[in-house]
Amino acid sequence: MTCTNHAAAKVPHCGTVALAVNDAADATREGTRVATLSxxxxxxxxxxxxxxxxxxGSSKPVTDELRERVLQAVAELQYVPxxxxxxxxxxxxxAVGVIVHDVSDPYFSEITRGLQRVATDQGRLLMICNSYRDPDRELEYVELLRGQQVAAIILAGSGYHDADFTTLLNGKLAAYEATGGRVAVIGRHEHSGDAVMPDNRDGARLLGQEICRLGHRRIGVVAGPRVLTTTTDRLTGLREALAEHGRQLPDQLVRYADFDRDSGAEATAALLDAEPGLTAIAALNDSMAIGALSLLRSRAVAVPDQVSVFGFDDMPMARDVTPALTTIRLPLVEMGARAMALALDGGSAGPRVESLAAELVRRDSSGPPPH
Amino acid sequence: MTCTNHAAAKVPHCGTVALAVNDAADATREGTRVATLSxxxxxxxxxxxxxxxxxxGSSKPVTDELRERVLQAVAELQYVPxxxxxxxxxxxxxAVGVIVHDVSDPYFSEITRGLQRVATDQGRLLMICNSYRDPDRELEYVELLRGQQVAAIILAGSGYHDADFTTLLNGKLAAYEATGGRVAVIGRHEHSGDAVMPDNRDGARLLGQEICRLGHRRIGVVAGPRVLTTTTDRLTGLREALAEHGRQLPDQLVRYADFDRDSGAEATAALLDAEPGLTAIAALNDSMAIGALSLLRSRAVAVPDQVSVFGFDDMPMARDVTPALTTIRLPLVEMGARAMALALDGGSAGPRVESLAAELVRRDSSGPPPH
DNA sequence: GCTGCGCAGGAAAGCGCTTACCTGGCCTCG
DNA sequence: CGAGGCCAGGTAAGCGCTTTCCTGCGCAGC
Structure with missing residues (x-):
């Protein structure tokens, strides 16, 4: 890819695009000038x-002889336009631009796979940018992608509870759309255009129901970052399900972590220290659930005999940990594919919102609580 | 990012860059023309x-009043260059181009992290392309990156045992270098320029020694694709170590898989079927080792009590599987960082080759053979 | 034998930006 | 009070390509 917008610093990193602001050592090095069309x-x-x-390969006809000569020259000069x-x-x-939180996070790798598939089918180039959950970087990337003249911008990953940011972002997106750009979002409600929405709340409700069905009463939650709407959506769903079964979720049993393994482990430790009698730990994504598993193992707590662990997302690794993770499956690849299709098909006036259902996947990390 | 070279099909996918060859539905959509500098x-x-x-922010001075007016116009028009x-x-x-086999493979994610770090420090934009281990696609990407005018191209990941391809590739790279482009490779010996080389052979030797030290005699190997030099290097190291201890590695106990989890599981199954008495399985990368673990679990074979499993690379997931994987650690992030540094520092006449040592990491998947 | 047409190929006008170079006003100095 | 400098700002020449439009040729038709 490519990059550069503001003159000064503010260099965001980018999964694939990273920003070239400097004018570091690239003095016209020795060697021939690069061959040009003329x-x-x-x-x-x-x-x-x-x-x-x-x-x-223009449609305008060219005699074989000239064509031959040109091709030969191209080969000899190793010409590349x-x-x-x-x-x-x-x-x-x-090209199409994609802004995700972090492609190396399996949640986004899967989504990206879906995006990629459709984009490739349509012969589109994909530019992937990692915001690393920094709203400012997200804004910068929108500009950057605009500067790259992309045909569409896709924003994947939770929105933020931050009205100012949301206004700013929507303003920029609107400006982009006004000049013919297409926008689609995955999993954020704040945008008014086309969207693909995983049903986080309903998925969490499924999770809560399963936890109750198994009979757990002392439940700890390892949540994601507070500012993300995904976190609150999932938390809401979970609370709803628990409430239906007459259970509470007191604040001190909800710990906020960063959606990654290590912070998940930390939060689990804190939870356990605060409330040693827990029999179930619900992590709001699989990475954190894996962190929880790892912590429990290090404390020699048996899973699921003493404590059940639940994840969310069903990323590929979930089946490889031991015990294999009970989790809520989200059709990640599908989400990506749908979003790209929405963005590219160009049609339709009103904003289209596609909601994708979540599904419970029972594996070995959950069971009834011990007596 | 961006993309497009050949007129016709041949659309490679790209981690970040994907190629835009078509002229699909993007008729000048309704809406205002995008604002331009004038x-x-x-x-x-x-x-x-x-x-x-x-x-x-040119160095040439501009009066505050005009500056103000311009900035205002920029804001009003939401202008992006x-x-x-x-x-x-x-x-x-x-920008800098990177060609890897597949970024979603943790081996390459880690390397990419290192590349990214250095690139970002220097304010460079990174374009990442996935060859999916297709040599042709690799060639296309070299052209594509040339067309993007990148300052450097970095090739990460094993080379191929294919003389024609190697010649072709080196030719293209040479043409690129002749016009001032920089090239660095990671883990492939066939290129004559700057290179960062993990010591695959020595790492495999370490692995072989450990296996022998533990006392295993019936050893199966899950190897990577035959055509990759990384596979043969690791196999060679392993054989050397075994030979030093008077052990053999008969051909039927080496199965070639695709460096991914599922094919690793398959190969393990085949190995076990052919030779039920195995006490150790050495997979030539961690993904395949994880596949092996999964297969062994499904067959209720105890690891490491009945069979020991060894991986290679030490990717992050290795410590999260159960039992945690004994493996050979490669400094992946470091490799990426070094390669980018080589590519960007521009200096030095002769090709520089940096070799990075591998290291044995003992975890829980290995132990002495049962009696 | 002359006009008209079809066709391969070329000339040139941009695409949106940067930047070397030029201009004109003002200040300073002799 | 006039010449020389300095400086903010503008003019215009590209960057490397695509594409419209025009040219000049050879042919057929009257």
């Missing part, structure tokens, strides 16, 4: 127009 | 030159 044309003894036509010049010349808008 | 200039009542200067036009105008060469 070099090819000159060498083939034709005009640049003709060279361009044969290179791009300058993609930026091409994009400038035909204002093409072929 | 729009800003006009609205601010200044020349494009001045507008450009304030927007890029066209990155392609900028790149064309200043021939900057800021």
């Amino acid at each position: 070099d090819v044309a000159r060498r083939a003894g034709v005009s640049p127009a003709t060279a361009s036509r044969v290179i791009n 300058n993609a930026h010049a091409q994009l400038l010349a035909r204002s093409h808008r072929g | 729009d800003v200039a006009r609205r601010a009542g200044v020349s494009p030159a001045t507008a450009s200067r304030v927007i890029n 066209n990155a392609h036009a900028q790149l064309l105008a200043r021939s900057h060469r800021g």
Whole structure:
């Protein structure tokens, strides 16, 4: 990819795109100038127009002889067209931008796989940007992608409880849409356009029901970051289900962590220290559940005999840990694919919202509480 | 990112870059034309030159009043510079291209993390391309990155036992280097330039020694794809160590798989079927080792009491599986960082090769054989 | 034999930006 | 009071490509 917008610092990192702001050591190094279209044309003894036509397989006919000469020149010069010049010349808008929290997080890798599949089918280039859950970086990436002239921008991952940010973001997206850009979001309600929504709340309700069905009463929750809407959605669903069964979820039994393994382990430790009698731990994503598993193992707590552990998302690793994780499955790949389809199909006036159901997957990390 | 080279099909996928060859539905959609620099200039009542200067924070002084007017116009128009036009105008060469087998494979995620770190420090944009172990796609990506005018290309991941391909690739890289491009490779010996080499052979030797030390005699190997040099390097190291201890590694006890979990499980099954008396299984990467663990569990074979399992790479997940995986640690992040440093520091005449040592990590999946 | 048409190929106008170079106003100095 | 400098700002020449439009050729038709 590519990058650069603001003159000064503010260099976001990017899964794939990272931002090139500096003018570090790249003095015109020794070596020949890179071959250009007119070099090819000159060498083939034709005009640049003709060279361009044969290179791009234009519909305009060119005699075999000239074509041959051009191709030969291309080969000899190892000519590769300058993609930026091409994009400038035909204002093409072929690429699609994606902003995720972190592609190396399996949740997003799976979504990305879906996005990728559809994009590739349509011959689109994908530019993936990692916001690392930094709202500012997210805003910068929107600008960056605009600057790249992408045909669509897809925002994947939870929104933030932050009205100012949301307003700002929506403003930028609106400006982008006003000039013909397409926007689709995955799992955030604050945007008014096309969206794919996993049913977090309902999934969490399923989870709560299962926990109650098994008979647990002392339940700890390892939640995600407070500011994320995904966290609150899941928490809400969970609370609803527990309430239906007459159970409470006191605040001190909800610990907020960062949706990653290590903070999940930490939160579990805190939970256990505060309330040694817990029989169930519900982590609001699988990474944290795996952290919980690891902590419990280190404390020699048997899972599920003494404590049951529940995850959320059903990422691939969930079946490989021991005991295999009981979790809520979200159709991640599907979500990505749908979002890309929405973004690319261009049609339809009103915003379209597709909701995808969650599903309980029982594995070995859950069971009834000990007596 | 961006993309497009050959006129016709041949659309490779790309972790981050994916190729935009089509001219699918993106007719000039309704909506205002996207604001351009001269729009800003006009609205601010200044020349494009001045507008450009304030927007890029040029060193050339501009009075506060004009500056103010320009910034206001930028805000009102939500102007974002066209990155392609900028790149064309200043021939900057800021981005760096990376070709890996598959970023969603933890081996490459880790390497990429290292690459990213250094690139970001230097304010570089990273373009990541996934070859999915397809040599042709690798060649295409070299062209693509050349077309993107990247300052450097980094190839990560094993080379192929394929002389024709290697020649072709080296030719393309040479052409790129001739025009001032920088190239660095990670873990492939066939390239003549700067390289970072994990010591696969020595790591495998460590592994073999450990296996022998524990007293195993009936050893099965789950190898990677035959065509990869990494596979053969590791196999060679392993064989050497076994030979030093007077052990053999008959061909039927080496199964070739695809470096992923499922094929690892399959290969393990085949191994066990062919030779039920195995007491140790050495997988040549961790993903396959995890597949092996999973298969053994499904067959109710106790690890490490009945069979020991060994991995390679020490990717993060290795400590989370049960039993935690004994493996050979490669400094993946470090490898990425070094490679990027080599590629960017530009200096030095002769090719520099940095070799990084592997290290044995003992965990719970290994032990002495049963009697 | 002359006009008209079809067609391969070329000339040139941008795409949106940067930047070297030029201009005109003001201040300073002799 | 006039010449020389300095400086903010503008003019215009590209960057490397695509594409419209035009040219000049060879042919058929009257």
